[in-house]
Amino acid sequence: MNVLAISGSLRDGSHNSALLRAAAEEAPAGVKLEIWNGLRQIPPYDGDDDVVPGPTTVEAFRAAVRAADAVLIATPEYNSSVPGALKNALDWASRPLATNAFRNKPVAVIGTSTGAFGAVWSQAELRKILGAMGARVAEVELAVGHAAEKFDADGRLLDDDVREGLRDAIAALAGELSPQLVAA
């Protein structure tokens, strides 16, 4: 199973990016987790540019999603919701809606924040967005609060319970793979 991992945060020291690196460490044999780093290059959505083919970076993102068996998104929470850059990239990916790259794609949403709640509201909104796009949203709940205490200065995850949660999230994604993929 090839998993495309998307961090909703752009900053170098992002806890959500660190959470995905930890997920890659926890991936079992047979699961390859690739962290996508193209979010910064996605232009603001503009319907005038929404033609075939779309902007190069957008097409690369769509191709990466199509090529992956599943997607794991770690999101921070900005003003109780999804970061604009992440939402913008998903808006591009959702076009055209009926045939978009996320349709039937198994997707799991996780997140971490420095506050107590671990981006739980942002995660809920992100699941709603992905559902509207036609993704197969896995029943994964991993909200990692108090991020500053869960990661060391180098961004390494220190918490074993969270590591177990990451393994569960990857297992849930595997469970959502289409029957054809499992048989292959």
Next chain:
Amino acid sequence: MTTLEQTTQAVPTGNWQADTVHSGLSFEVPYAVATFGGAVTDFEAALTDGVLSGSARIASLAVKDEALKAHLQSPEFFDVERHPEVSFSSRTIRREGDEVEIDGELTMKGIANPVVLRGTITGPAVDHFGATRVGLALEGTVDRTAYDMRWNMPLPNGEPALSNEVTLKADLTLVQK
């Protein structure tokens, strides 16, 4: 003289297959301030020794917008990739004159629930080509959330945009084999 000659008032026995060109399966659901609907075009149905059964392919779901069709086929609704078919099988059929009430089981998204269909039955009667036909016009309501179809959006007044109660309609022309 009528084209169709009435021959009995009982629930027909024997083997009857739906003439799908002259049959239809559709749904209606209240949405915001009105009702919208759609239909499935690829299906079969049969009345065999007093049991009505049928199945339909959700890939053939027809609505007026491609994005809406995609949404209805997504995991938020029918999840057509995992559950390409819906099916129905009756347990009991009661007929009184032209009225009919059918208890059965409807399976959608892999979930089976009891459902009651009511409506009218016409015939059996012989058509203008000599075939014997029976007509069923049926209607029933289901709670879509019982089939794990839970999508909704709140309207500005706080009420949900889409009703949970969906009306299902079947207009069947069945031909005796």
